[in-house]
Amino acid sequence: MADTLQLQVATPERQLIDEPVTAVEIPGRDGYLGILPDHAPLLGQLGAGVLSFSSSSTSNGDRVLAVDGGFIEVMDNHVRVLAEHAEFGRDINVEEARRRLTEAQEAVERQPPVDNIDEALAQMLAAQARVDAAEQLLD
Amino acid sequence: MPSLIDIRRRIRSVKNMQQITKAMKMVSAAKLRRAQERAIAARPYGTSLDRMLANVAAAASANEEVSQPLLAVREEKSVQLVVVTSDPGLAGAFNANILRMAQKFIDDNAGKKIHVEAIGRKGRDYFRRRGVELSGVHIGIVDKPSYDTARKIADKLIERYSKAEVDAVYICVNEFKNVMAPNLALRRILPVTVPESAQNLDYIYEEPPQELLSALLPRYVEVQLYRALLESNSAEHAARMTAMDAASSNAGDVIDTLTLNMNRVRQAKITREIIEIVGGAAAL
Numbered sequence: 001m002a003d004t005l006q007l008q009v010a011t012p013e014r015q016l017i018d019e020p021v022t023a024v025e026i027p028g029r030d031g032y033l034g035i036l037p038d039h040a041p042l043l044g045q046l047g048a049g050v051l052s053f054s055s056s057s058t059s060n061g062d063r064v065l066a067v068d069g070g071f072i073e074v075m076d077n078h079v080r081v082l083a084e085h086a087e088f089g090r091d092i093n094v095e096e097a098r099r100r101l102t103e104a105q106e107a108v109e110r111q112p113p114v115d116n117i118d119e120a121l122a123q124m125l126a127a128q129a130r131v132d133a134a135e136q137l138l139d
Numbered sequence: 140m141p142s143l144i145d146i147r148r149r150i151r152s153v154k155n156m157q158q159i160t161k162a163m164k165m166v167s168a169a170k171l172r173r174a175q176e177r178a179i180a181a182r183p184y185g186t187s188l189d190r191m192l193a194n195v196a197a198a199a200s201a202n203e204e205v206s207q208p209l210l211a212v213r214e215e216k217s218v219q220l221v222v223v224t225s226d227p228g229l230a231g232a233f234n235a236n237i238l239r240m241a242q243k244f245i246d247d248n249a250g251k252k253i254h255v256e257a258i259g260r261k262g263r264d265y266f267r268r269r270g271v272e273l274s275g276v277h278i279g280i281v282d283k284p285s286y287d288t289a290r291k292i293a294d295k296l297i298e299r300y301s302k303a304e305v306d307a308v309y310i311c312v313n314e315f316k317n318v319m320a321p322n323l324a325l326r327r328i329l330p331v332t333v334p335e336s337a338q339n340l341d342y343i344y345e346e347p348p349q350e351l352l353s354a355l356l357p358r359y360v361e362v363q364l365y366r367a368l369l370e371s372n373s374a375e376h377a378a379r380m381t382a383m384d385a386a387s388s389n390a391g392d393v394i395d396t397l398t399l400n401m402n403r404v405r406q407a408k409i410t411r412e413i414i415e416i417v418g419g420a421a422a423l
Contacts, residue, residue, distance in 0.1 A: 008183065008187075010183045010184040010187065011184060011286070012181060012184050012185075012286040012289075012361070012362060012365055013177070013180060013181060013184075013286050014180040014181070015180065015183040015184070018183075028345055029345070029346065030345065030346075033345075040343055041341065041342045041343065042342055042343040042344075042345065043191065043195060043342045043343070043344055043345065043351060044344070044345025044346060044351075045345065045346055045350075045351065045354055070358075071188075071191055071351075071354075071355065071358075072345075073187065073190075073191055075342075080187045082184055082187055082188060082191075
């Protein structure tokens, strides 16, 4: 019985996290997944949202990330998150994130609807994720 | 015999050139290191994606017939060739090597319709000079390639392939092995060749494997293209470094020869003057 699992978060450009954690919460495409050590192998798609984890070694500010689009793999106590975009909560400017969210919301609600409504929706969700990640650190 | 002053002038001009080539070598060495760092940083994502794709593809084909447009192999009547070169020259045989390989590919497939997508200024110039029609040109992206640009190009290729405008997509790129040896590669990126999986695990699938596969395949193509751009960028700087090193040492050789020459001319001049003085003295 292992008591930690290795969390790896990577974007195509770089790896953001590679460290042992005790629990991790990942935004799946169809809802949040909580992963604890000794989880069964799992493959799924990543949605837009806030990825957070508990660990003994990292400071609070490093444990929250906004992620968007990609894949999740759980295997042998390794959690690999391949995200298209990932950003640490502490690196996000709340004001700027809120402004972008408002812009994205306006784009979705515009009449007549924009041509690529799916893309606009995805952008809104990604913006929402960034705001959420940044705000979690404010409390 | 050139005059002393001419030789001195030439030495000074060669020295200036040597300074420039030396500086370019240093700059390339620094850029090479950064390019390699980027390539290494991109590795974890790529390897994980390879493994995931292998597993998902195996799981998807185990249950049912796989009908993925990006896996469909068609007879190659019309082929897309992506040629990755550099923007600036002065990189030794770097661009010439790639373009020769690309030209050979075009000649070997004379019966097929070839569409060329040029990434990098040198490739564009080459094909334009030869009157080859280009399906697309991308300039100013090969230095510090970002994933977003790689993605845009890959998405265009994927679209052309899915619409059956082309039956296969090949990429012609200089990969980085080490500083000395260029390593040319011609790869087929579409239809996708699924990597072999080392282990087959019984995963819990959050989504049906087919659906996951449809999401994974385009990403895989994008990552392959991104990787090619990073590799090419490293190889370019390595080639430039080697070329500039050779140029600097050649300039050194030229300076040595010229200096020797200059000394000889000076010696001859002095000797001549002494003979004149001695001759003049004897005449008295």
